[in-house]
Amino acid sequence: MSSVNIPEIFGSMVFDDRVMRARLSDEVYNSLKRTIDENVKLDINVADAVAEEMKNWAMENGATHFTHWFQPLTGVTAEKHDSFITPSKDGGILMEFSGKELIKGEPDASSFPSGGLRATFEARGYTAWDPTSYAFIKDHTLCIPTAFCSFSGEALDKKTPLLRSMQAINRQAMRILKVFGTDAKYVKTSVGAEQEYFLIDKEVFSKRPDLKYTGRTLFGAMPPKGQEMDDHYFGVIKPRVAEFMEDLNQELWKLGILAKTEHNEVAPAQHELAPIYATTNVATDGNQLTMEIMKKVADRHGMVCLLHEKPFAGVNGSGKHNNWSIGTDTGINLLSPGKTPYENAQFLLFLCAVIQAVDDYQDLLRLSVATAGNDHRLGANEAPPAIISVFLGDELTAILDAIKNDAPYQGKEDVKIKLGVHALPRFSRDTTDRNRTSPFAFTGNKFEFRSLGSANSIACCNIMLNAAVAESLRQYADELENSENFEADLHNLIKRVIKEHERILFDGNGYGEEWVKEATEVRGLSNLKTTADAMPRLLDQKNIDMLMRHKVFTEAEIHSRCEIMLENYVKTVNIEGLTMVDMVRKNYLPAIERYLYRLSQTTVLMRQVSPNVKCNYEVTTMERLADLTDYILEAVIGLEDALTDFKKQENVFSSSEFVRDVMLPRMDVLRKYVDEAEMLTSQRDWPFPSYGQLLFSVN
Ligand code: ADP
Ligand code: MG
Numbered sequence: 001m002s003s004v005n006i007p008e009i010f011g012s013m014v015f016d017d018r019v020m021r022a023r024l025s026d027e028v029y030n031s032l033k034r035t036i037d038e039n040v041k042l043d044i045n046v047a048d049a050v051a052e053e054m055k056n057w058a059m060e061n062g063a064t065h066f067t068h069w070f071q072p073l074t075g076v077t078a079e080k081h082d083s084f085i086t087p088s089k090d091g092g093i094l095m096e097f098s099g100k101e102l103i104k105g106e107p108d109a110s111s112f113p114s115g116g117l118r119a120t121f122e123a124r125g126y127t128a129w130d131p132t133s134y135a136f137i138k139d140h141t142l143c144i145p146t147a148f149c150s151f152s153g154e155a156l157d158k159k160t161p162l163l164r165s166m167q168a169i170n171r172q173a174m175r176i177l178k179v180f181g182t183d184a185k186y187v188k189t190s191v192g193a194e195q196e197y198f199l200i201d202k203e204v205f206s207k208r209p210d211l212k213y214t215g216r217t218l219f220g221a222m223p224p225k226g227q228e229m230d231d232h233y234f235g236v237i238k239p240r241v242a243e244f245m246e247d248l249n250q251e252l253w254k255l256g257i258l259a260k261t262e263h264n265e266v267a268p269a270q271h272e273l274a275p276i277y278a279t280t281n282v283a284t285d286g287n288q289l290t291m292e293i294m295k296k297v298a299d300r301h302g303m304v305c306l307l308h309e310k311p312f313a314g315v316n317g318s319g320k321h322n323n324w325s326i327g328t329d330t331g332i333n334l335l336s337p338g339k340t341p342y343e344n345a346q347f348l349l350f351l352c353a354v355i356q357a358v359d360d361y362q363d364l365l366r367l368s369v370a371t372a373g374n375d376h377r378l379g380a381n382e383a384p385p386a387i388i389s390v391f392l393g394d395e396l397t398a399i400l401d402a403i404k405n406d407a408p409y410q411g412k413e414d415v416k417i418k419l420g421v422h423a424l425p426r427f428s429r430d431t432t433d434r435n436r437t438s439p440f441a442f443t444g445n446k447f448e449f450r451s452l453g454s455a456n457s458i459a460c461c462n463i464m465l466n467a468a469v470a471e472s473l474r475q476y477a478d479e480l481e482n483s484e485n486f487e488a489d490l491h492n493l494i495k496r497v498i499k500e501h502e503r504i505l506f507d508g509n510g511y512g513e514e515w516v517k518e519a520t521e522v523r524g525l526s527n528l529k530t531t532a533d534a535m536p537r538l539l540d541q542k543n544i545d546m547l548m549r550h551k552v553f554t555e556a557e558i559h560s561r562c563e564i565m566l567e568n569y570v571k572t573v574n575i576e577g578l579t580m581v582d583m584v585r586k587n588y589l590p591a592i593e594r595y596l597y598r599l600s601q602t603t604v605l606m607r608q609v610s611p612n613v614k615c616n617y618e619v620t621t622m623e624r625l626a627d628l629t630d631y632i633l634e635a636v637i638g639l640e641d642a643l644t645d646f647k648k649q650e651n652v653f654s655s656s657e658f659v660r661d662v663m664l665p666r667m668d669v670l671r672k673y674v675d676e677a678e679m680l681t682s683q684r685d686w687p688f689p690s691y692g693q694l695l696f697s698v699n
Contacts, residue, residue, distance in 0.1 A: 003099045004250060006168050006650055009250060009253055009510065010253045010254075010255050010256065010650065011253070011254070011255075011256035012061075012692060013061065013137040013138070013254040013255050013256075014134050014135070014136045014137075014254075014255060014256035015054055015058075015134055015135040015136065015142075016256055017439075017503065019057060019133075020050075020053075021057075022034065022055045023057060023464075024049065024050065024053055025049070026350060028046050028049040028050060028341060029461075030052060031043060031046045032131060035131050035496055036131050036132050037185070037186065037329070038185065038362070039167070040335050042103070042131060042219055042564065044099050044103075044224065046098070047099030047100070047102055047103050047129075048097075048098060048099035048670065049099070050099065050102065051099045051101065051102040052097070052237075053095050053100055053152065053682065054097065054135060054142065055084055055095065055096070055142070056096035057139055058135075058142035059084070059095060061137050062137070062140055063084075063137050063139040063140050063141055063142045064083055064084065064140050064141075065081040065083045065084065065140065065142070066082055066083075066084060066097060066101070066141060066142040066143075066144065067079040067080055067081045067082065067084060067141050067142070067143055067144065067445060068080070068082070068105035068127040068146040068577060069108065069142050069143040069144060069145050069146060070107075070127050070145075070146045070147065070148040070157050070159065071115070071148070071157050071158045071159050071288060071457060071459065072148060072157050072158075073113050073114075073115070073156065073157065073158065073565075074113060074155060074566045074568075076109070076288075076292075077288050077289075077292065078148075078510055079141070079143065080105075080107045080525050081141055082101075083180050084097050088113070088174050089119050089245060090642060091524065093686060095687045096124060099257055099639070101595075102129055102144060103128065103129045104126055104127065104128055104129070104648075105126060105127040105146065106126050106127075107125065107148075108128060110319055113567065114150070114156055114508065114560060114564075115559065115560025115561060115562070115563035115564040115567075119649075120331060123351040123627075125148055125149060125150050125151065126148075126149060126151065127146035127147065127148050127149075127157050128146055128147050128148075128149065129144055129145075129146055130146055130147055130159060130163065130281065131147045132163070132279070132281060132282070133145035133281050133282050133285050134256065134282070136256065136289075138255070138289075143149060143265055145159075145161040145285050146159070146351075147159045147163065148160070150499050150502060151294045154554060154556060154557055154560075155553070155557055156248065156272070158282065158284075158457055158459035158460060159284070159459065160465070161282060161459075161463045161552050161553055161557070162281055162330075162459045162463050163468075164550075164551055164552045164553075165462065165463045165464075165466035165467045165470070165550070166188065166189060166280055166281065166466055166553045167551075167590075168466060168467055168470040168551065168552055168649065169187065169189060169326065169466040169467075169469055169470040169473070170186055170187045170188065170301045171468040171470070171569070172469075172471075172473035172474045172477060172550075173187040173326065173350075173473055174186065174187055174336070175472075175473070175474075175477035175481065176346075176349065176350075176473050176476060176477050176480070177328070177346075178392055178481075179446055179477065179480045179481055179483075179486070180342075180345075180346050181395045182328070182346065183330065183333070184328035184329055184330050184332070185324060185328075185330075186328070186329050187323065187327065187328050187329075188279050188280070188327060188328075188464075189279070189280045189324060189326045189327075189462070189466055190277045190278060190279055190280060190283070190324070190325055190326070190327060191277055191278070191279075191280045191283040191284070191322055191458060191462060192274065192275060192276065192277030192278075192283065192323040193274075193275065193283060193286075193287045193319040193320055193322055193323070193452075194272055194273070194274040194320060194323070194444075195272065195273045195274070195290060195291070195294075195454065196270060196271070196272045196307060196318035196319055196320065196454050197271055197272075197273070197294060197305050197311075198267070198269050198270050198305070198306040198311050199241060199244065199269055199271060199272070199298060199303045199304070199306075199319065199698055200269055200304055200688070200694055200695070200697045200698060201302065201303060201304075201697035202299070202302050202303055203302075203305040203697075204689045204693055204694055204697040205697075207584070207688060207689050208688055208689060208694070209579060209688075210312070210576075210579055210580075210583065210660075211304075211306070211694075213570070213575060213579045214308075214575055214576045214579055215307070215308035215311065215373070215455075216306075216308045216310055216311045216312075216373070216376075216576075217691070217694070218576055218579060218580050218667070218671065219580070219583065219584070219588070219671055219674045219678070219688075220312065220313065220675065220678070220690065220691040220694075221676075221678040221679050221690070221691065222314050222676040222691060223690065223691040223692035223695060223696075224692065225489060229322070232592065237262075237264060237271075238699060240301065240303070240698055241271065241698060241699065243301060244297060244298060244303065245262050245271075245273075246298050246299045247300065247301065248273070248293065248294060248682075250292060251293050251296075251297055252275075252289075255289055256290060257275055257286045257290060258275050258276035258278070259275050259290070259394075260274055260275060260276050261273070261274045262274075262382055262465065265316065265318075266316045266382075267315045267316040267695070268315070268695045268696060269537050269694075269695050269696070269697070269698060270316060270318065271313075273290065273294075275287075275290070276396055277323060277325070277367055278315065279444075280324075280462050280466070281456065284457065284458050284459045284462065287320075287457070287458050287608070288457065288584035290385075290467070291307055291455075293305070294308070297332055303698060306318075306454060307455045307522040308373050308452050308454070309371070309373035309374045309376060309377050309453035309454050309455060310376035310377055312409075312691060312694070312695065313671075315691075315695065316382045316514075317376060317377040317380075317382060317383060317384055317450070317453075317454075317527065318453070318454030319377060319449050319450065319452055319453060319454055320452040320453065320454050320458065321449070321452065322449040322450075322457060322461055322465075323443070323446050323447075323448050323456055323461065323549075324446060324447050324448070324449060324462070324465060324478070324521055324657070325445060325446035325447070326350065326469070329601045333445050334346065334347065334350045334443075335350055335428075335447065336356075336444075336445040337546060342589055345490060345494075348399075349476060349490065349494060349628055350473075351396070351442075352471035352472070352476075352494055352501075353473050353476065354390075354469055355390055355428040355446055355470070355497065355498075355504060355505065356371065356472040356497050357465070357468035357469040357471065357472045358388060358389075358390050358468070358502070358504055359390075359501040359504035359551070360468065360472070360501075360542075360686075361464060361467075361468040361471075361546070362388040362469070362504070362525060362526050363526055363528060363538075364464040364467075364468060364538070364543055365387055365388050365440070365451070365461060365464055365465065365468070365539040365651055366386065366397075366432050366451070366526070366528045366534050366537075367447070367464075367531075367534040367535050367538055367565075368461040368463070368464040368465075369451045369452045369453060369456055369459040369460070369461055369531075370528075370531040370534040370535055370565070370569075371453055371455070371456065371531060371565075371568065371569065371572070372455055372531060372568070372569045372572040372573050372576075373452030373455055373572070374451075374452075374455075374456065374531075375529075375530045377453060377529055378451060379529055380460075380527075381452070381511050383450075384437060384438065384439035384450050384451050384510060384513065385437070385439065385510045385515065385516070385524075385527075386460075386514070386526050386527055386528055387439075387503070387510070387519045387520070387526070387527045387528050388439050388451070388515065388525070388526075389438065389439060389440065389442070389504055389506035389510065389525065390438070390442070390447075390503075390504050390505050390506070391438035391440065391441040391505075391507055392438045392442045392507065393437045393442060393504060394507075394624050395680050396506065397507060397562065397596070397609070400498050400502075400505075403494060403495055403498060404495055404499055405499045406495075414491045419577040435507060435508075437449045437509055437510035437511050438450070438506070438510055443661065449461055449465065463552060466552075467546065467552045468546070469552050470550050471550065472497075472547050472626060474549075476493060479493060480493070486514060493540070502528050503523040503524065503525065504523075504525065506519070508549065521540070530660050531565070531569040531656065531660075532566070532569065532656040532657050532659065533660075535562055535565050535566050535569070535656070536562065536566075536653060538558060538561065538562045538565075539558065539559065539562055543558075544558055544601075553607065563652055565651055566655075566656045568656045569656055569659065570646075570652065570656050570659050571658045571663060573663055573667075574643065574646065574659070574663075576667065577639055577642065577643050577663055577667060578643060580636075580639060580667055580670060581636055581639055581643070581669070582642055583688075584632060584636045584670065584674065587688065588632065588674050588677070588687065589629060589633070589636075590680055591681065591685050591686060591687045592628070592629055592632075592677050592686075593629070594685050595625065595681045595682055595685040596626065597630070597683075598623060598682075599621060599622045599625075600618075600622060602615075602697060603618040603619060603622070605616045606618070621680055625677060625680055625681065628673050628676060628677045628680075629677075630647060630674045631675060634665065635669045635673055636670055637668035639663075639666045639667060639670055640669075642643060642658075642662050642666050643663075644661045645658070645662070646658055646659070646663065678690070
């Protein structure tokens with residue numbers, strides 16, 4: 001591949017700050033900047049001026065159309081393209097794009113899920129420009145990042161509540177900074193989302209209906225070689241994959257996405273991409289785009305990029321790590337231990353806010369990553385457990401213990417920690433033991449939430465995280481704003497929070513059975529194993545109260561979201577069930593039948609030739625396969641019955657329980673028999689590529 005000038009292409013397709021500064025008048029630029037940074041309402045004249053320059057810039061860069069780009073609740077992004085062309089009076093055309101078109105669009109909202117919102121409120125929805133996320137060009141189209149709402153103002157997307165949650169945490173964090181006397185205009189959360197994915201050959205992919213319809217294999221016996229050799233992790237990247245990564249990086253760089261590291265992952269054909277972190281809503285847009293572009297670029301290279309959480313049973317699944325921090329406009333990372341004791345006290349309070357948030361809202365964090373796909377990972381021995389806990393590392397744990405017990409801190413300096421601010425010791429970042437089994441780990445200057453599935457939008461977990469931390473901060477601010485003895489009250493507050501929430505802190509092995517027992521029975525932590533268990537918790541009164549208090553969701557929005565997420569779960573598994581029936585009836589059973597026919601013919605012929613042959617292989621294989629076809633038949637009928645009974649469920653709650661308790665177990669049984677038959681059947685007769693052929697398809 002030809003060499004490229006990275007600084008030149010970087011962000012070349014983004015209407016970013018550099019472009020705005022260069023192309024907009026000072027007045028327009030400054031006014032827009034105030035909107036972006038400080039949430040000041042945008043003036044229509046400014047919007048007109050911005051739109052005009054945006055259009056000129058886009059056309060110079062090859063764009064002919066524009067679209068409002070948004071993130072409906074389906075999980076993918078949506079766009080509807082309009083061209084810049086407007087007929088002129090003289091019969092010719094004008095290329096126009098007004099401030100009004102920039103600010104507001106009216107896509108046909110009826111085909112996006114609303115969980116009853118539109119029925120209750122308004123039939124139509126509109127999109128509204130999010131000026132805090134830069135516009136960009138993709139496929140000759142100027143894409144304008146927008147929020148998507150119903151006409152009565154209910155959010156129909158993931159972006160709107162995300163922006164609201166960022167405002168909520170900003171409001172509360174600013175109150176805290178004020179009591180500390182820390183100078184800042186605003187506070188923002190940042191995220192770096194590490195993304196895992198699989199690459200397989202397009203040819204081989206196209207022969208697997210399960211991959212095509214559902215994104216994962218529903219059948220498949222284990223290959224002789226899987227990931228047990230650990231030779232893939234950080235191994236040499238294959239040339240074809242390397243070319244893909246190079247191409248992908250360039251596409252992402254053009255869009256201003258700072259793709260930085262890339263390496264092989266644990267499983268064969270599995271890889272990871274990590275960008276440099278950005279403000280949460282920008283990072284969210286970036287991750288959506290990254291997923292989309294990964295698929296597109298893979299296709300160009302004759303491959304398919306699988307973003308499903310568990311494309312192959314028995315092989316590591318794919319997740320996403322949400323690295324989260326909170327910082328000020330002046331460049332202070334509030335999750336970074338500071339240089340002075342005073343900064344450290346502020347750091348500890350923010351640390352406590354996160355610990356308390358994770359403890360109080362474990363269920364919200366868990367359900368924010370709950371999908372049918374991710375249920376195959378969480379709690380299996382590869383991903384974090386479904387139980388949410390926080391890992392802090394040795395040094396911080398020791399410090400918190402010392403504060404809690406008013407005991408000397410046996411760290412680098414042996415001092416008693418009294419949070420009468422000046423007495424707090426300086427401590428450094430702990431980068432030592434990084435517990436890979438922890439779902440929520442402190443990694444030096446940020447928290448890493450590791451329960452996300454590879455296909456999840458990162459918006460969902462950040463909405464919950466921001467809102468929950470805002471709630472802790474609100475409580476602290478209420479207490480400290482009226483404090484007469486700030487240092488003593490701060491000390492007591494931190495001590496109390498540690499005591500009340502230490503049950504969520506866990507540095508041990510999250511995979512062991514002992515942890516499940518201790519977490520649930522001794523500590524009373526929740527263990528929401530499936531989407532059907534987790535999602536309804538969204539409607540718990542304490543969760544509704546908190547989310548509404550911070551104006552992140554309205555009550556109607558919360559109900560609609562719960563319904564849509566459960567619907568997604570149910571629909572996903574339903575499609576999987578139907579696909580299984582189809583494959584078994586049309587392909588697997590006939591294939592085994594074919595092989596049985598050959599086996600029995602061979603046996604008869606062999607015996608005709610010589611009465612002495614035992615035909616042990618033929619006969620035993622035949623007998624087992626004949627049994628298996630009966631079991632498979634029984635299992636497929638069981639699944640068909642479930643697919644019928646499923647339609648009788650009264651509401652989305654009962655159908656999701658039915659999916660969990662009846663459908664998925666029956667699918668497992670069916671798969672087990674088919675996989676066993678695969679091992680006994682000649683490859684020539686087997687109708688679909690094997691796991692080995694899929695996992696080692698890219699060379
Ligand atoms: P890992 O050891 O988990 O694989 P990586 O270095 O691959 O870590 O990824 C770390 C991610 O965390 C990157 O996306 C990086 O940009 C992001 N990150 C680093 N510092 C911060 C921060 N202060 N806030 C948010 N994200 C951060
Ligand atoms: Mg990570």
